[in-house]
Amino acid sequence: MNLQLLPPVHALQNDKMTRHWIQNDGIPETELVKWFKEELASVRQDISDSPHLFSRREHIIDHILTQTEKRVKNFRTFRLYKVLNGTGTVLHTNLGRARLSESAIERVAETSRHYSNLEYQTDEGIRGSRHSILQHLLRELTGAEDAMVVNNNAAAVYLILRGLAKNKEVIISRGELVEIGGSFRISTIMEESDALLREVGTTNKTHAFDYEEAISEKTAMIMKVHTSNFKTVGFTADVETKSLSQLTSAYDNVLIYEDLGSGSLYPFTHEGIGEEPVVKEAIKNGADIVSFSGDKLLGGPQAGIISGRKEIINRLKKHPLARVLRVDKMTLAALEQTLQMYIHGDPTDIPTVRDIKMSQEEVEKKAALFMGETSGWPLHCELVNVESQVGGGTMPVVKLPSKAVKFKSGTFTAGEFSHALRQTKIPVIGRVIEDHFHLDFRTITYDEIPELLTQCKEALTILNAEEAISKNGH
Numbered sequence: 001m002n003l004q005l006l007p008p009v010h011a012l013q014n015d016k017m018t019r020h021w022i023q024n025d026g027i028p029e030t031e032l033v034k035w036f037k038e039e040l041a042s043v044r045q046d047i048s049d050s051p052h053l054f055s056r057r058e059h060i061i062d063h064i065l066t067q068t069e070k071r072v073k074n075f076r077t078f079r080l081y082k083v084l085n086g087t088g089t090v091l092h093t094n095l096g097r098a099r100l101s102e103s104a105i106e107r108v109a110e111t112s113r114h115y116s117n118l119e120y121q122t123d124e125g126i127r128g129s130r131h132s133i134l135q136h137l138l139r140e141l142t143g144a145e146d147a148m149v150v151n152n153n154a155a156a157v158y159l160i161l162r163g164l165a166k167n168k169e170v171i172i173s174r175g176e177l178v179e180i181g182g183s184f185r186i187s188t189i190m191e192e193s194d195a196l197l198r199e200v201g202t203t204n205k206t207h208a209f210d211y212e213e214a215i216s217e218k219t220a221m222i223m224k225v226h227t228s229n230f231k232t233v234g235f236t237a238d239v240e241t242k243s244l245s246q247l248t249s250a251y252d253n254v255l256i257y258e259d260l261g262s263g264s265l266y267p268f269t270h271e272g273i274g275e276e277p278v279v280k281e282a283i284k285n286g287a288d289i290v291s292f293s294g295d296k297l298l299g300g301p302q303a304g305i306i307s308g309r310k311e312i313i314n315r316l317k318k319h320p321l322a323r324v325l326r327v328d329k330m331t332l333a334a335l336e337q338t339l340q341m342y343i344h345g346d347p348t349d350i351p352t353v354r355d356i357k358m359s360q361e362e363v364e365k366k367a368a369l370f371m372g373e374t375s376g377w378p379l380h381c382e383l384v385n386v387e388s389q390v391g392g393g394t395m396p397v398v399k400l401p402s403k404a405v406k407f408k409s410g411t412f413t414a415g416e417f418s419h420a421l422r423q424t425k426i427p428v429i430g431r432v433i434e435d436h437f438h439l440d441f442r443t444i445t446y447d448e449i450p451e452l453l454t455q456c457k458e459a460l461t462i463l464n465a466e467e468a469i470s471k472n473g474h
């Protein structure tokens, strides 16, 4: 038999094709090693069946690399793929923020599979406007006269500043000149829009008289930015929309614009969660116009929603930028269904709302189900208390009591386990707390538990393979 012709794994690992797959195709080395071993086992079988199948080691290497190439092609065909979120952070911006509800996903599928009345009035047989599709729902939910939807809240901020305050002054408190993340700074966007920033007050305190002294004939609006991703504590003061509205009532053309950031439609405060105002309150308190995200607390698709006085929204709808920033039918379909759930359905069926509200007991049930399947694993699992975050830059100080599975191993570190879990077929993202890897089950659904178990087993195989390789001195 020619078994001595079989190449060692490291000969395959050192091949330039292997380096190429790792570097260009993003295939994890551990995955390639696993495939090589499987291919070697199959060649070994082939050789024992027909000893003269291969006459040279090079032929075997070529054969295995050809087989591996097929696997490379099938491995993660997409560059955007599903991951399992074990961080407990519900609105994880890096992991795509809000998950859509099944019914919203169905609406997206239906609307994209067929033609739709996106810009067509079926009763009259004439052209319609995509802006009118969500008007009635948004009017009801925000209490504003009119509304429109653009690509995201950053786009909404830009359109509002450009459309309503170009070459005019926008008064804003120094305490609200925030950076939202992803390099979105209010001051930068303002500069880009050609609105003139007029800063008032100080970082910790701004009073009504600060705003009043700054108002002049150059003023287009007072902008309030919801400082959603941090909290100033201690000696602080800011001015409520209500007082600003009293202030501006004496002037003809000074608008109040509130960038609400997350824009909650669900009263989380009633459940004792955070201090996020619902959008309706901002409008009731006298904001002429507000904007907020579709994929933060609202739990819908990426979008920026602008609500406010009819005459102002009309000006924005007619602005050339409205065409540049318009949303597509899939967004409108998902948003329509999500908004409807707030009015006619149960908002706690929206995954974002459901997961933020989820009690520690409910999270524990899922974690326990997972734990029940881990007996016999070469690592210790323990159910522990953790705190999850809302994420997406919203409710920064809110800590949601949650449950996690904590993994302990004598053979590999938290970093190694975390790394291996990111190399599996469906990558799993967790948290390392005090040198231990944790999976917070707030953001794992019941449906995901079986595949989470599979990924964990795969990660353990990867780690064993690595250990075996290092034991062999490679």
Ligand SMILES: *Cc1c(COP(=O)(O)O)cnc(C)c1O
Pocket (backbone or CB within 6 Å): 152, 153, 154, 155, 157, 180, 184, 225, 226, 227, 228, 229, 259, 260, 261, 262, 292, 293, 294, 295, 303, 304, 392, 393
């Ligand atoms: C998140 C946020 C934005 C940006 O919203 P996107 O939907 O991410 O574009 C703008 N302003 C505030 C206050 C925010 O919190």
